[in-house]
Amino acid sequence: MDLLDKVIKTCESRDLLEPGDAVVIGLSGGPDSVALLDLLFRMRQEWQLSLYVVHLNHMFRGAQAEEDFQFCRELAAKLGLPFFGYRIDVTEYSRSRGLNSQHGGRLLRYLLFSEVAKEVGGAKVAVAHHRNDVVETFFMRLLRGGGLKGLSSIPPKRGNVIRPLYDVTKPEVEAYCDQRGLEWRLDPSNNSEKYWRNRIRLRLLPFLEKFSADLVESTSRLVEIVRSENEFLEELTQAAWDQLVQREKDWQSRGKYVFAWDEFTAQPLALQRRLVQMAYLKMGVSDYQLSFAHVEQVLDLVKNQGGQQDLPKGVRVQVSKDRVGFFLSEPGKPTGSTPAKASALPRRQLTFGENSLPEWGLEITLKQCQNWPTPEELRDALAQQRDTWHRGGNWEIWLDAAKVALPLSCRQRLKGDRFRPLGMSGSKKLKDYLIDRKIPREKRDLIPLLCDQQGIVAVVGHQQAEDTKITDNTTIALRVTFRQTRQSPLEA
Structure with missing residues (x-):
């Protein structure tokens, strides 16, 4: 079978593409992504596809990386396709987030793919993973002791990300490149x-x-089996969640998920583990599952019917004789940090595009930009906006994307909060800042805080943090706009 026919069959059987789709293609310049671009370009007319090319220069390899950038730009131009090229120091981006450069580069690539997809009107994102990549990932996760979800390896489709080369092997890709010149x-x-x-x-x-001479094929079959069985268990877990999770308003409004101890412990061990993972992921603080060790620590608490356990990203588990509860503590300070007063408004994680927060009376829009005002213009605009905001207008800030530890979220203040106001050399207690601003005590807990994974990015309507400001060295910016949709809690 011709490789083009094989890829078309994959797109049809795995429901990856439909006629008329817009597709953002991640192009590194290597043989896999070049083959993917060529195949989708050949499909373009019959499938009526709108194609867009994205390339990130990670700035790892100096002149070589810049040559890759120019190669990708010229290839897109040769095909007459729109090109979105980025040059970002991924080493610095990763270091500022405590990540290795491989992980940081992956996060940044998908961030850029997602932003371009939204910019062009909700496109799908095509990446060039093939069958050999699936097998590599399977063995990586096997050696790390991954569960069924991990051993499901790379999926053919997740959200708007698709992998048209999913059923193609690396040798087939290389042969295709040779045949097509x-x-x-x-x-x-x-x-x-x-x-x-x-x-x-x-x-x-x-x-x-x-x-095993057919290792790639046999492992691929195993991955398909594992994935289907994992999907079945995920359905069982969701059904158990819907049946067991407590929905009392006073618990849920404080960002909590609670199970009755006797109902939770009546579930099979496999479901207990998955319910712990589901509760953690639903807190919205991380896209990654807990380690096996963390899950077992939680289950030990449950077995002993008492105690508490702090989990990564500010999630705490508390167990009593009749309840198993998950709730948020302060991000970055999971031990002993509690809200300054009983929370009335939940923490909300934000995504790119428009975010509606009716409980805050806000709409928050996040957009990634390649052009922005000068630092001086931004300082002047920020000062002018403060009065406008308190008369019911909008408020806008610009952030250096490389300094922001995504995802962003909106929350109330927490005991011990500190931040570095714009223009200051050191940090300041948020409480002292609000006192200096003459904010009445009863209103301080109702001021929205824009936060990333490292701390406060902005006190909405008042001041942004120095740490994430635009500078002359900024290469990509985030524009965050706040619009009041009704009377703000601050003014209530």
């Missing part, structure tokens, strides 16, 4: 055994193929 760029780091994924690909898989 496609040029592509070589990233030397792909052959470096510094990275664990590369060691899996270069050393482990060739060794295993000595015992």
Whole structure:
């Protein structure tokens, strides 16, 4: 079967594409993404596809990386396709978030893909993972002791991200490039055994193929089986969640999920573990599951019918003789941080685009931009907006995207909150800042705070933080606009 026909079959059978779709293509310049671009371009007319090309220069490899950037831009121009190119220091981006450069680069790429997809009107995002990538990921997660979800490896589709090469092997991609006479760029780091994924690909898989010549095919079949069984268990978990989770307003309004102890412990161990994971993910503080060790610590508390456990990203579990509860403590300070007063308004995680927060009387819009005012213009505009905001108008800030630890969220103040107001050299207690601003005590807990994973980004309507401001070195910006949709809680 011709590779084009095989990819079309994958798109149809796995419901990846429909005629008339807009598709953002992640193009690194390597053979996989070049083949993907060529295949989708060949499908473009019959499928009536609108194609857009995105490339990120991670600034890892100096002149070589810039040559990759120019190659991708010229290839897009040759095909007559819109090109979105970015140059961002991924090493610094990752360091500021406590991530390794591989993880940080992946997060940033998908952030850019998502933003371009929204900018062009809700496109799908096509990336060039193929069957060999699926097998590599399976063995990486197997060696780390992953559960069924992890062993499901890379899915053919997740949200708006699609993988048209999912049923294609690496040798098939390379043969296609040769047959089509496609040029592509070589990233030397792909052959470096510094990275664990590369060691899996270069050393482990060739060794295993000595015992199973069809290792890629047989492992791919196993992944399909594991994925379908994991999906079934996820359906069972959701059904158990819907039946068991407590929905009393006073608990839910404070960002809590609660189970009756006897009902929770009546579930099979596999469902208990999955309910713990589901509760954690539904708190909205992380896109990643808890480690096995954390889950077992929670279940030990449940078994002993008492105690509390702090989990990553400011989530706390409390267990009593009759309840198992999950709730949010202060991000970054999960031990001993409690709200300054009983929370009346929940913490809300924000996404790119429009976010409606009716409980706050707000609409918050996040947009990524490549053009922005000068730092001086921004300071002047911020000062002018304060009076406008308190007369019911809008408030807008600009952030340096490389300094923001996404996701952003909106919350009330917490005991011990500190931030560095714009223009200050040191941090200040939020309580002292609000006193200096002559905010009445009864209104201080009702002021929205825009936060990232490291702390306060802005005191909405008053001041943004120095740490995330635009500078002359900014390469990409986030524009955050706040619009009051009714009387603000601050003015109530």
